[in-house]
Amino acid sequence: MNISEIFGSNVFSIAVMRERLPKKAFAEVKSVMENGGQLDMATADCVANVMKDWAVEKGATHYTHWFQPLTGITAEKHDSFITPPVEGKTLLQLTGKQLIMGEPDASSFPSGGLRATAYARGYTAWDMTSPAFIKEQAAGVILCIPTIFISYTGEALDKKTPLLRSMQAISDQALRIVRLFGNTTATKVIASVGPEQEYFLVDREKYLQRRDLIYTGRTLFGAPAPKGQELDDQYFGVIRERVGAFMKDLNVELWKLGIPATTQHNEVAPAQHEMAPIYSMANMAVDQNQLAMETMKRAATKHGLVCLLHEKPYAGVNGSGKHNNWSIGTDDGKNLLDPGKNPNENLQFQLVLACILKGVDVHADLLRLSASDVGNDHRLGANEAPPAIISIFLGDQLENVVDQIVSTGTAGSSLQGGKLNSGVATIPLLNKDATDRNRTSPFAFTGNKFEFRMVGSSDSIAEPNTTLNAIVAEVFCEAADLLEKSTDFQTDCKKYIADTIKAHRRIVFNGNGYADEWVAEAERRGLPNLKSMVAAVPALTTEKCAKLFEKFSIYTKPELESHAEIMYETYAKVINIEAQTMIHMASKHYIPTAISATTQMAASIATVRGVCPEADVSVQTELLGQISALLRKAKTAYDALLTDTAKADQMDDACEMANFFHDTVTADMTALRAPVDALELLVDKKLWPVPTYGDLMFEV
Ligand code: ADP
Numbered sequence: 001m002n003i004s005e006i007f008g009s010n011v012f013s014i015a016v017m018r019e020r021l022p023k024k025a026f027a028e029v030k031s032v033m034e035n036g037g038q039l040d041m042a043t044a045d046c047v048a049n050v051m052k053d054w055a056v057e058k059g060a061t062h063y064t065h066w067f068q069p070l071t072g073i074t075a076e077k078h079d080s081f082i083t084p085p086v087e088g089k090t091l092l093q094l095t096g097k098q099l100i101m102g103e104p105d106a107s108s109f110p111s112g113g114l115r116a117t118a119y120a121r122g123y124t125a126w127d128m129t130s131p132a133f134i135k136e137q138a139a140g141v142i143l144c145i146p147t148i149f150i151s152y153t154g155e156a157l158d159k160k161t162p163l164l165r166s167m168q169a170i171s172d173q174a175l176r177i178v179r180l181f182g183n184t185t186a187t188k189v190i191a192s193v194g195p196e197q198e199y200f201l202v203d204r205e206k207y208l209q210r211r212d213l214i215y216t217g218r219t220l221f222g223a224p225a226p227k228g229q230e231l232d233d234q235y236f237g238v239i240r241e242r243v244g245a246f247m248k249d250l251n252v253e254l255w256k257l258g259i260p261a262t263t264q265h266n267e268v269a270p271a272q273h274e275m276a277p278i279y280s281m282a283n284m285a286v287d288q289n290q291l292a293m294e295t296m297k298r299a300a301t302k303h304g305l306v307c308l309l310h311e312k313p314y315a316g317v318n319g320s321g322k323h324n325n326w327s328i329g330t331d332d333g334k335n336l337l338d339p340g341k342n343p344n345e346n347l348q349f350q351l352v353l354a355c356i357l358k359g360v361d362v363h364a365d366l367l368r369l370s371a372s373d374v375g376n377d378h379r380l381g382a383n384e385a386p387p388a389i390i391s392i393f394l395g396d397q398l399e400n401v402v403d404q405i406v407s408t409g410t411a412g413s414s415l416q417g418g419k420l421n422s423g424v425a426t427i428p429l430l431n432k433d434a435t436d437r438n439r440t441s442p443f444a445f446t447g448n449k450f451e452f453r454m455v456g457s458s459d460s461i462a463e464p465n466t467t468l469n470a471i472v473a474e475v476f477c478e479a480a481d482l483l484e485k486s487t488d489f490q491t492d493c494k495k496y497i498a499d500t501i502k503a504h505r506r507i508v509f510n511g512n513g514y515a516d517e518w519v520a521e522a523e524r525r526g527l528p529n530l531k532s533m534v535a536a537v538p539a540l541t542t543e544k545c546a547k548l549f550e551k552f553s554i555y556t557k558p559e560l561e562s563h564a565e566i567m568y569e570t571y572a573k574v575i576n577i578e579a580q581t582m583i584h585m586a587s588k589h590y591i592p593t594a595i596s597a598t599t600q601m602a603a604s605i606a607t608v609r610g611v612c613p614e615a616d617v618s619v620q621t622e623l624l625g626q627i628s629a630l631l632r633k634a635k636t637a638y639d640a641l642l643t644d645t646a647k648a649d650q651m652d653d654a655c656e657m658a659n660f661f662h663d664t665v666t667a668d669m670t671a672l673r674a675p676v677d678a679l680e681l682l683v684d685k686k687l688w689p690v691p692t693y694g695d696l697m698f699e700v
């Protein structure tokens with residue numbers, strides 16, 4: 001396999017455009033990509049035609065505007081290249097107009113009340129900063145053109161539009177910061193993102209026997225297997241052959257799409273794995289992460305597997321997240337998050353750091369909200385992922401610099417890494433980092449980037465990055481407003497850094513984020529602890545939030561309100577589907593199974609007694625009693641779940657409904673699960689209607 005030949009072979013990249021487009025058209029496209037503006041219609045026609053020819057050579061029959069509505073996944077509607085037949089013949093065509101703009105019916109995508117269903121016009125428009133690509137799927141080979149999706153009145157109906165706006169904001173404001181430090185060559189600052197993607201694999205045959213996996217992506221019932229992750233024998237373990245074959249295929253598919261998949265390993269839980277690509281520009285990273293998730297699912301099917309991207313497929317073992325590595329760098333190659341060897345001497349880095357501390361502290365609620373989805377409620381704060389409390393891990397070196405600034409107004413020295421002696425004579429001294437890692441922090445500095453570790457595995461990373469870009473841009477803007485006017489830059493800059501760090505020192509926490517003491521300490525510090533998605537949603541409708549996003553024209557207030565509405569609706573719908581699935585499984589699978597078990601037991605008792613009246617049937621009798629009692633408990637909980645979901649059905653306020661699902665329905669679900677899981681441990685395996693945790697996690 002020659003990776004460099006495969007890599008990007010399905011991407012209409014800049015290199016392909018340079019090769020195929022007339023010089024003038026290429027120059028125009030490149031200029032719009034880099035500086036914005038509009039393509040001339042003749043150029044658009046030319047680009048469209050070249051793109052179509054390229055795609056047709058690769059076997060494409062259709063094209064689609066590929067966009068990311070507020071569902072958090074992607075949307076596509078295929079149109080073939082054929083023109084109306086003339087004398088029974090048709091031509092293949094893609095016009096400039098078709099390339100640049102589309103008009104899908106927007107009424108069936110979530111809009112959170114932004115538009116009445118009757119007013120359905122929505123537009124897609126080509127995002128030239130993310131390359132077009134072809135997707136090979138059962139429906140054919142499809143040319144995908146990444147687009148934004150906006151309403152007739154210009155509101156964003158997708159996740160890409162706000163992200164692009166936020167990238168502009170951070171670029172504009174960060175540029176002002178680097179100018180203060182004498183950089184005259186950079187023309188923009190780019191937010192970069194590398195998302196590490198965790199996932200589970202499960203055997204497809206077994207998956208198909210579980211209605212909960214099919215409908216909700218997670219198990220709603222299931223007693224723990226005798227073995228879980230306690231031996232730590234899965235993490236970085238040898239990759240099983242079937243899984244390895246899947247990974248090999250996946251890599252090839254990702255490379256073809258220009259996604260630089262690089263890291264693969266077994267994760268902590270049984271049947272859990274990770275894939276990480278090399279980082280790229282935020283916008284591309286978001287698109288590519290969506291494509292990666294889709295490709296994972298498709299590749300799994302080919303190997304008789306199903307890829308579970310849910311945040312918590314199994315209770316009792318770790319769930320999956322997505323570590324969103326984020327940094328900002330100038331287009332002349334300087335990473336603003338690189339502290340250098342001596343951060344105490346690096347004033348620009350200190351200013352950037354101070355601004356990030358402030359942004360994250362002031363908007364902790366919003367950042368936490370940006371990592372909220374229904375599944376993630378199971379992970380955050382459950383000692384397997386960061387707590388729901390936002391804090392920043394800086395590590396020893398930077399915390400020491402911060403502490404010096406807090407106590408004396410300036411930092412005189414930096415801790416250094418030094419050498420590490422392994423004690424093995426044949427191994428040379430190793431260079432040691434100045435800072436250890438911390439796996440429990442939601443927002444950890446890792447050398448030249450921050451790792452936002454809160455995001456859920458199935459979630460889009462658009463919102464976390466939109467939020468990060470915006471909250472940092474806001475503080476950059478404030479700092480630049482002040483310092484651009486300064487007549488004594490060094491003094492004023494140092495003062496701004498010291499004041500800001502002092503005011504926001506509370507957000508820095510280097511300790512164990514899983515400890516109960518941290519929850520109490522965070523409360524003392526006044527840091528928000530938004531325990532669930534529904535508790536986090538109000539962050540979207542504060543004045544502070546509207547001010548932030550309106551300042552940079554990223555979201556309007558109505559857009560934010562609509563998002564809050566959509567999040568409540570989504571929460572209610574997802575939990576309702578889970579509840580309905582439990583009702584289905586309880587009444588069709590588990591309760592009948594438990595009844596059969598009691599019948600068998602009773603028959604056994606009667607038969608044994610009939611043959612041998614003095615025989616000891618106490619085991620059967622005891623089990624019969626236990627199973628019957630659990631059956632009663634299950635039925636009572638089942639009835640409560642039915643009643644409460646019916647109650648929820650009568651509500652029409654999305655917030656009220658979401659909170660009811662959160663407070664009442666999920667408690668009913670827990671109450672139903674408990675007796676069923678207990679039954680699983682008592683009932684004959686031959687009778688049990690679905691594959692167990694052991695079957696699902698250890699037979700992949
Ligand atoms: P870890 O050891 O924490 O898993 P890795 O070195 O594997 O970290 O990197 C994780 C991700 O971070 C990868 O996707 C990598 O490309 C990305 N990354 C590295 N440097 C940067 C950066 N400057 N900005 C954004 N992402 C980065």
Ligand code: MG
Pocket residue numbers: 196263276
């Ligand atoms: Mg990693």
